[in-house]
Amino acid sequence: MKANVSEIARGVHRISTFHPDFGIQFNQFLIADDEPFLMHTGMRRMFECTLDGVRQVLDPTRLRWIGFSHFEADESGALDRWLALAPRAEAACSFVGAVVSVNDTAERPARALADGEVLAIGTHRMRFLATPHVPHGWDAGLFFEETDRTLLCSDLFFRGGDPPALSEDDIVAPARDAMREGAKGPLANDIPYTPYTDATLQRLAALEPRTLATMHGSSYRGDGARALRELAAVLRTELGNA
Numbered sequence: 001m002k003a004n005v006s007e008i009a010r011g012v013h014r015i016s017t018f019h020p021d022f023g024i025q026f027n028q029f030l031i032a033d034d035e036p037f038l039m040h041t042g043m044r045r046m047f048e049c050t051l052d053g054v055r056q057v058l059d060p061t062r063l064r065w066i067g068f069s070h071f072e073a074d075e076s077g078a079l080d081r082w083l084a085l086a087p088r089a090e091a092a093c094s095f096v097g098a099v100v101s102v103n104d105t106a107e108r109p110a111r112a113l114a115d116g117e118v119l120a121i122g123t124h125r126m127r128f129l130a131t132p133h134v135p136h137g138w139d140a141g142l143f144f145e146e147t148d149r150t151l152l153c154s155d156l157f158f159r160g161g162d163p164p165a166l167s168e169d170d171i172v173a174p175a176r177d178a179m180r181e182g183a184k185g186p187l188a189n190d191i192p193y194t195p196y197t198d199a200t201l202q203r204l205a206a207l208e209p210r211t212l213a214t215m216h217g218s219s220y221r222g223d224g225a226r227a228l229r230e231l232a233a234v235l236r237t238e239l240g241n242a
């Protein structure tokens, strides 16, 4: 396995590793700035690969923030490896994530972020949004880089295979198709439909992202608000009445 690195927005580097066993990409996003911010740790067993990708952009011992959406192997599994490597690094996640999981499981406690809190990391501003159960997990949250309007959207818009780093094509239909396909297998029901789902996606759409940085599949450049509203409609149709 090899990490492919590409800059998908100003200073936002997508570190993508295609895992042949899973048949999907695992994408991390490194925001290169005064306080470098890495979104998703990657899996613990993929650490060397992710590390190689980070090294292509900056000295990994400089990492200051390790953000992730929810407590899960691909989101946060390699956290201790990064904390051991980068002496100033801190995990940054939701209050729930910190208190319920990370502060016990990780070597150092996390920065527990409140909904709407901003980490100013230099010329980029990372706004944390608490999004319980979107894409999944009580502790879920997302980061929005508000200077250039890039939404780091974790498992939303999931797409399998090894597609290009950045696309301006529709990403909603491939996500809908992947959801339908996934519903037939043992990893079905990854996105729950809760009383918060639609309101959360409408709130994300109101941010009007220009770039959607997805963890599995191509990132998207274009009308992010429209894509999020269309995804909300797909979830309502596919899951809302289930």
Ligand SMILES: [Fe+2]
Pocket: 070, 072, 075, 136, 155
């Ligand atoms: Fe996940």
Ligand SMILES: [Fe+2]
Pocket: 074, 075, 154, 155, 215, 216
């Ligand atoms: Fe994921």
